Amino acid sequence: MKNLLLVSFLIIGGIVNAQWVQKHSDVYQLYNSVFFVDSSYGFVAGYQYPDPTFILKTTDGGENWTQSNIGGSPSSLSFVNYDFGFCAAFNGIYKTTDGGENWNLNYQDNVHYSSIQFIDNNSGFAVGNESPGSLYLAKTVDGGLNWNKTLVALEQGNPIINMVNDSVGFIVSENSSKIYKTMDGGDSWNIVFSDLIPNYSIWDISFSDVWNGVAGTIGGNILVTSDGGNTWSKKFIPLTFVSNIQTIENHCWVSGFGVGYNAIVYSDDFGDTWTPIFEEDSLDFEDIFFS
Structure with missing residues (x-):
C-alpha cells in the first residue's frame, strides 16, 4: 500500500519552468492514485483512517x-x-457511471488489485496479487459486465499494467526485475527483460507508443526501449528510487527520491538528459498525471 501524509496535486503544471501550486492537503489523508480526464476534470483515490x-x-x-x-x-x-x-481496490474492482458520485462493486475475487487501465468504454485491464504471490490479470471487453481472470506469473508486490492499445501492453511488479509483454490483449505474456542483480526491482512503466517506453528502477537508473521492449538500455537518472513515470511522445516525467530529497524530474529526449522541475523534502509523491 502506498502511503502519503501530505500531497501536492502536481497535475497540470507546464514542462520545465512551471510554478507548482499545492491544491489540496490534509495531514490525515493518504492518497494512492490520481487520474485526470482533462485539465479541469480529475479524481484522486485515498483513505483517511x-x-x-x-x-x-x-x-x-x-x-x-x-x-x-x-x-x-x-x-x-x-x-x-x-x-x-x-x-481497482483491495477487495475487487469498483465502477461509477455518474462521474464518481456513486461507486459500486463491479467485480470481486481474492485478488488484491493494484493497477487498472481502460483503453475505451469496453476494453479494460486490471492486475493484482493473490496470496501467496501469484500475479493475475482481470480483463473485460464489455465495459465491466464480465471479467475474465488469468494467471500471468508467480510474482508478488503490487504489479502495474500499462496497455498501449487493446493488444499491446506491459506489466511490472515492484518486487521483481522482470518486464512482461503481451501482444494479444493479455491472453499470453512473455518476459522481455530480466535482471539477475539482487533486489533489482522495477516499480513503474510507461509507453508513449508501441515502440518507446521507460521503466523505473532503483539505484539511479531507468530502462529505456525504442523497439517495443525487445531490447532495453539503462540510463542515468538523478533519483535513487523511481516511483512513478508518465510519458507523452518524447516527454517523460518521473517522480521519486534521492539522498535527502523527493523530486519530480523531466526529460524532453526520452531519458538522455534530465531536469529537476520540483523538489520538496516533506512530500512523498505517490502518483503523477499529465493531461
Missing part, C-alpha cells in the same frame, strides 16, 4: 474538491470520459 475510503473529484483543475465514499482500499483509477470510470 479510521474513516471510510474515498474518491475526491474536481471539475476546476483542483481549486475545489468534493468527496464520495468507496468500499475496499482504492489503489488505482481509470476513466474513459467524465462519467464512466473504474477503481
